[in-house]
Amino acid sequence: MSKISMVIDSLGSGGAQRQLVELAGALVRNGYEVSIIAYHPGDFYIPDLEKIGVDAYIPHSPLSQTQKVFFVGKILRELKSELVVSMLKGPSILCCLVRFLSCFKFKLIVSERHFDHKVSLILMVRMIIFSLSNYIICNSASQIDTINRSKMSFRKMASIANSVDSHRFQQVKNFSNSNVNFVSVGNFTRNKNIKILIETVALNAVQLRARACNFRWFGDPENYRDIYDEACELVNNYSIGDIFELCPPSRQIEEVYREADGLILCSNSEAMPNVVLEAMSTGIIVIASDVGDVRRMLGDDYEYIFPVNSIKHLSTAILDITDTPIQERSFIGGRLRDRAMQFFSMDAFTQRWLSVISEVLAK
Numbered sequence: 001m002s003k004i005s006m007v008i009d010s011l012g013s014g015g016a017q018r019q020l021v022e023l024a025g026a027l028v029r030n031g032y033e034v035s036i037i038a039y040h041p042g043d044f045y046i047p048d049l050e051k052i053g054v055d056a057y058i059p060h061s062p063l064s065q066t067q068k069v070f071f072v073g074k075i076l077r078e079l080k081s082e083l084v085v086s087m088l089k090g091p092s093i094l095c096c097l098v099r100f101l102s103c104f105k106f107k108l109i110v111s112e113r114h115f116d117h118k119v120s121l122i123l124m125v126r127m128i129i130f131s132l133s134n135y136i137i138c139n140s141a142s143q144i145d146t147i148n149r150s151k152m153s154f155r156k157m158a159s160i161a162n163s164v165d166s167h168r169f170q171q172v173k174n175f176s177n178s179n180v181n182f183v184s185v186g187n188f189t190r191n192k193n194i195k196i197l198i199e200t201v202a203l204n205a206v207q208l209r210a211r212a213c214n215f216r217w218f219g220d221p222e223n224y225r226d227i228y229d230e231a232c233e234l235v236n237n238y239s240i241g242d243i244f245e246l247c248p249p250s251r252q253i254e255e256v257y258r259e260a261d262g263l264i265l266c267s268n269s270e271a272m273p274n275v276v277l278e279a280m281s282t283g284i285i286v287i288a289s290d291v292g293d294v295r296r297m298l299g300d301d302y303e304y305i306f307p308v309n310s311i312k313h314l315s316t317a318i319l320d321i322t323d324t325p326i327q328e329r330s331f332i333g334g335r336l337r338d339r340a341m342q343f344f345s346m347d348a349f350t351q352r353w354l355s356v357i358s359e360v361l362a363k
Contacts, residue, residue: 002361003033005081005106007072007091011049011056012042013220013249014187015274016113019139019162020087021045025052026350027357037075039068039091044220044249073098076106083361087111089126096132107360108133115143115271115292119150127152134360137353140271140293158356161293163349164277164340169254171283171337180322182287183260184217185253185278188224191269193289193309194231200266200314202238211322215244215264218256257282261329262321267291268308280340283333287317299339 004027008020024034036049036056040063049056057075059067072094076084084106086095092110099108110133116123127147130136136157138144144159186192194217201208201215221228228246235244250256257263263279265288272293279286280297287304288294294305304321306313321329 001031001033002083003035003079003081004083004085004357005035005037005076005079007037007039007084007086007095009038009088009091010040010042010223011036011038011045011058012040012187012222013044015162016088017045018274021048021052022163022165022346023085023350023353024049024054026346026353028052028054030350030354032357035079035081037072039063039071039094040223042222044251047251068094069097069101073102077102081106083107083109083357085109085111085357087113089114092133093126093129096129100132107363109135109137109356109360112136112138112143113140113271115140115269116146117269119146123147124150124152127154130154134363135356137356138271141296142292143271158352160349160352160356161344162272162274162277163344163346164274164281165346166281166337166341169257169278169281171281171334172258179212179214180262181260182213182215182262182264182318183256184215184264184266185219185256185275186217186265186267187219187249188221188227188231190227191267192219193266193268194227195234196268196309196311196314197264197266198231198234198238198240198244200311200318201244202234202240203311204315204319205238205240205243207319208243208322211319213243213318213322216247216256216260217245218247218249218253220249221246253278254282257284260284262287264314264318265289265294266314270294272297277340277344280336280344283330283337285321285329285332286336287314287321289314297339297344298336 027034034054038058086092110130138159139162141159235241262285270291276297289308290305304317
């Protein structure tokens with residue numbers, strides 16, 4: 001039985017963390033012994049890992065940059081894993097450094113879940129660091145395109161699209177005849193762009209109240225207190241607290257989607273946002289900014305994709321959906337679920353990962 005360690009920044013609520021837990025479960029079911037290392041405190045997904053029998057190693061308090069390297073390196077030495085899978089940019093850079101310092105004693109797959117809009121010196125330096133790994137996985141085909149434009153050559157690089165658990169995220173939505181409920185799901189980071197959504201709601205507050213619209217944003221403020229406080233202040237200053245609510249992360253996020261009429265993603269930078277797939281699978285309408293692989297996910301002809309930071313286009317999309325008959329909204333949601341199941345199944349995701357892992361371990 002091969003030992004695999006997976007490394008991420010934290011086990012707080014987040015899309016990358018959810019994909020990590022799902023991949024860990026799939027690996028366990030296929031006979032691998034899996035452990036997870038996170039170098040920031042956070043235990044949102046610990047109960048999920050306990051259910052699948054995966055040990056997690058987390059520091060009790062925040063670590064400095066140097067301490068992170070020693071923390072991860074020490075645990076990897078103790079576990080003696082044959083393979084390490086790192087997820088996200090920071091953990092992947094750290095694992096490349098640990099592998100180099102340990103004289104390449106373990107094999108490494110880095111999962112690049114970042115999207116670079118253009119070729120830059122920063123991207124090229126990051127890719128040079130990632131060349132210390134055995135394999136580079138991007139979850140976004142758009143990122144593969146950007147890397148290819150850099151003219152840098154990597155023999156072992158592939159795109160594995162995110163997946164969605166269609167059993168957990170089932171379409172059981174009965175669209176409301178009265179209120180129109182929108183949700184957003186994401187932590188309070190700058191790239192999630194909550195300010196644009198708040199300003200859009202404030203600008204259209206009169207019409208939105210007349211249409212009985214409500215907006216809820218689910219996210220963890222713990223490590224992003226400044227942005228969270230800024231969002232709270234904006235909601236108060238615009239006097240929209242009656243229709244815009246900031247909510248803590250939910251362990252039953254599928255129920256949040258089922259109670260909603262639509263998901264709004266207003267990020268200014270994403271690779272392949274999980275929340276879009278989850279909403280699609282639940283069969284609700286998605287309004288999304290044109291970032292990363294969003295068009296590949298929703299389809300080139302999908303009408304509710306808007307330019308990044310465009311309050312005008314976001315306003316139009318929201319008001320258009322509120323005026324759309326319930327039956328038509330349900331039809332659009334059904335088409336999105338069909339697309340999610342066809343192109344982003346958990347089975348396809350698992351098989352692609354198992355194939356890469358087998359290839360790396362065989363060498």
